[in-house]
Amino acid sequence: MPSKYGPELRQRALRMLAEARPERESLTAACRHFGGLLGVSPETLHVWQHRYDIDTGVKPGTSIDMGEENRRLRREVTELRKAHEVLKAASVYFAKELDRPRTK
Structure with a gap:
């Protein structure tokens, strides 16, 4: 199924999450904040971050x-x-x- 959002938006969102994560109390709070700014649901941002962590080897899973x-x-x-x-x-x-x- 084709993605509703482009790869540029995904990369930008992941960069923003990475930069703001130390300032926020949790990933969920950061996803809520940037989801509203970018027009993306917080759940989508959370899934993108989880997939990115698996693909980069930070978390175990199938890339x-x-x-x-x-x-x-x-x-x-x-x-x-x-x-x-x-x-x-x-x-x-x-x-x-x-x-x-x-x-x-």
């Missing part, structure tokens, strides 16, 4: 790059399993052909 790689590998495994089934069926068919007696 966006790793998630994309996992999806790509799952698709590849599915395709390989289908190809394997086709090859297995073909080998059974040709094995039966070899066992059939020939008439001349």
Whole structure:
């Protein structure tokens, strides 16, 4: 699903949160303050900050790059399993052909 907000706004918001975090009592308070200024819901800012922390390794979790790689590998495994089934069926068919007696 395409993002409602552009990457520039996201980067700007994350910079503002990083700069103001020491001055605020919590991340939630900073998100409320800057959400009103930027026209973004505080929950969205909180999610952006959480995702940024995971992507930079500050918090444990699956980064966006790793998630994309996992999806790509799952698709590849599915395709390989289908190809394997086709090859297995073909080998059974040709094995039966070899066992059939020939008439001349």
